[in-house]
Amino acid sequence: QQQVKQSPQSLIVQKGGISIINCAYENTAFDYFPWYQQFPGKGPALLIAIRPDVSEKKEGRFTISFNKSAKQFSLHIMDSQPGDSATYFCAASKDNAGNMLTFGGGTRLMVKP
């Protein structure tokens, strides 16, 4: 059972454009939603994270939008740059259950110059 579904699988955006990646989850016990960025040959690196008591969190060019009733959350990358080209993973966990992260399938982002 895939508890976190991520879309699209791949995304091509022009430099300066907005990249949008969506995730949907099933388990209402999830209460921590991070996004990770992964470059080839590297481990995932935490980008930004949110708890369900807020609907939006912004850090620099990265924004998470969260819709608790729809059980969906998304990552927006503003002014996308070629250096943002990477694979992005959404994830979710239940704090009180030991923080085991359940990851989405990933989105491969390519930002064209």
Place this chain on the structure above:
Amino acid sequence: DTGVSQDPRHKITKRGQNVTFRCDPISEHNRLYWYRQTLGQGPEFLTYFQNEAQLEKSRLLSDRFSAERPKGSFSTLEIQRTEQGDSAMYLCASSHGPGWGAEFYNEQFFGPGTRLTVL
């Protein structure tokens, strides 16, 4: 470098051999996690430790897999009698535990991974 380190970075082995990987977490972190990532997929949770205690194991972790964190610092993941299906990237992550006080005490910091190829 104070990040999570893993050794070796690459391991090629023949089917049936045993392999062991090591993870050194960020020094002040008391939680340590192992994940497995196959090509084109997101990481899948395997197991985690709070200090030296192994608190959770995924059903993905067959009897051929064993993990230890003997002194609550570094951890090892051993795979016995490797199979071709074990070929994957094995990722280690660490985090603070409850009581740290930060907003996201469970932020997990990942190492670069060990890529295992079973021939």
